[in-house]
Amino acid sequence: MAKNASQTSRQNVKSTLGINKSKVREEGLATTADVLGRKIKNFPEPPKITEGGTARVISVVNQKGGVGKTTTAINLGAALAETGRRVLLIDFDSQASMTTGLGIKGAALREQYGSIWYLLNDNEARLEDFILKSSVPGLDFIRGHEDLAAAEAAFVSEIAKEHKLRKLLAPVLDRYDVVLIDCSPSLGTLTVNALTASNGVIIPMECEYFAVLGLSLVKKTIQKIQENTNPELAIYGILATMFEKKTGHSREVLELIDKEFPNEIFDTIISRTVRFSESNVAGQPVTVYASSSTGSAAYRRLARELITRGGSK
Secondary structure: OHHHHHHHHHHHHHHHHHHHHHHHHHHOOOEHHHHOOOOOOOOOOOOOOOOOOOOEEEEEOOOOOOOOHHHHHHHHHHHHHHOOOOEEEEEEOOOOHHHHHOOOOOHHHHOOOOOHHHHHHOOOOOHHHHOEEOOOOOEEEEOOOHHHHHHHHHOOOOOOHHHHHHHHHHHHHHHOOEEEEEEOOOOOHHHHHHHHHOOEEEEEEEOOHHHHHOHHHHHHHHHHHHHHOOOOOEEEEEEEEOEOOOOHHHHHHHHHHHHHOOOOEOOEOOEOOHHHHHHHHHOOOHHHHOOOOHHHHHHHHHHHHHHHOOOOO
16 A cells, blocks of 8 residues: 555656656747747647638748758647647648658658649549548648659649649648648749648748848748739748757847847747757657657747737637
8 A cells, every 4th residue: 555655656746747847848948038038928728629610721931941841830730730720731842851751751752643743733633532641640741742843844834823722722621720831942833822822821930140131032922922812811920940049140130030020920939959850750740759858849839829829720
């Protein structure tokens, strides 16, 4: 009996320590408010979704590569799924990094059938027939393919080519709460398609000076989309990524973003960590691969912030 009581005591201590560690880990995250010396913000646990409805479609976009678009799409999607949201990821990049990051490799990665590229080119194919399940309950995806690189030439003469993805997604929107599109690092045909199909945009931006210069170009493209194909398109937020707490440069870049785009920067910051690369190699979201890591905590906080800001249900 004493042994059982002792075990119970140790379990309670372990449980308490786990909770405390979790709180400490989140409190230790870099945030815009903290870095800029402002009042700390808290984002509550989101309410459960009680009714279905049309999904909110979000493009993760930046014309610069290597800024964390794919990492954000995968891990934000996984974090949203943890809150009970039904999430669909679309790999809309010819590098197919999202597909690889979700565990599809080798021959399956090279197979065109079942990819978003195949769906764009076959008017008889139905997107719902090619939805794949990830390792996270509630998180589904459509894989990419290297042939997406040919989109510029392939669709050049098509009428209403900017609306291809919107039409493709329409039949499945009532099955999901959020659709996240991982866009290619360009502002060409594929990105225009994604933006035309979207309700809003998340712009990941590396905390590096030259990355800031490209933000204006992204915003000009969004404005053109608003004027021509999707007047309802909104910017849900600029996400600072690859932040280095120990460097003054990261802070300076964050201050510059805040000065130029004060109402659009997320409070949540994604700091640089090797866990993201490791989870991509493992073919799992970081929330699965390293659930208690600071990277997981950051994307869970971003999910709550997105929902609080109205960018997701």
